[in-house]
Amino acid sequence: FGTDPAAASSSASVGYTVIKRFGSSVLTPLVEEIGGRWLLYRGLRPLTANNDTSMGKRLATVAPAAVISGVLFALGHYLVSSPERIILTVPMGVILAVTYELSGRIWVPFAIHTFINLQSNLTAEFGPSGRYPVLLLIIALSVTMLVSLMRNDNDLRQRNSRAHPL
Numbered sequence: 500f501g502t503d504p505a506a507a508s509s510s511a512s513v514g515y516t517v518i519k520r521f522g523s524s525v526l527t528p529l530v531e532e533i534g535g536r537w538l539l540y541r542g543l544r545p546l547t548a549n550n551d552t553s554m555g556k557r558l559a560t561v562a563p564a565a566v567i568s569g570v571l572f573a574l575g576h577y578l579v580s581s582p583e584r585i586i587l588t589v590p591m592g593v594i595l596a597v598t599y600e601l602s603g604r605i606w607v608p609f610a611i612h613t614f615i616n617l618q619s620n621l622t623a624e625f626g627p628s629g630r631y632p633v634l635l636l637i638i639a640l641s642v643t644m645l646v647s648l649m650r651n652d653n654d655l656r657q658r659n660s661r662a663h664p665l
Contacts, residue, residue: 539568543564570592
């Protein structure tokens, strides 16, 4: 009568691992993007930005807000992780802020952050071979979003030049 304790323990362990990996792959990026980009970066942005529509000038003026939010993002990771992770998370935080700036949508940095965390979780779970498919997906997603952002910027410039002819 009863179940094998080893099998029950194994299935509980698998369930815990799935919940833990889902949480750190999806829920953690959601909370961090809402807090780090949507609240913090948006709060810092008006202190440094101007409303220039050209991508280069706009990025130059929002860079301080992106860097500050990136450093705070990294410090948060430093508190719960190893010190060497700060080297990776500062640029990641800045890049996520820039993608939010260029896209104007929080789901863009959230998607990138989710895939990065998923890649990290697969590596932790399956070793280095688990990360390559997700790494390729991150690269493909990033290139697709970059092309889309560049198109949107060109479309915005064309609309502005028609609306405000010289």
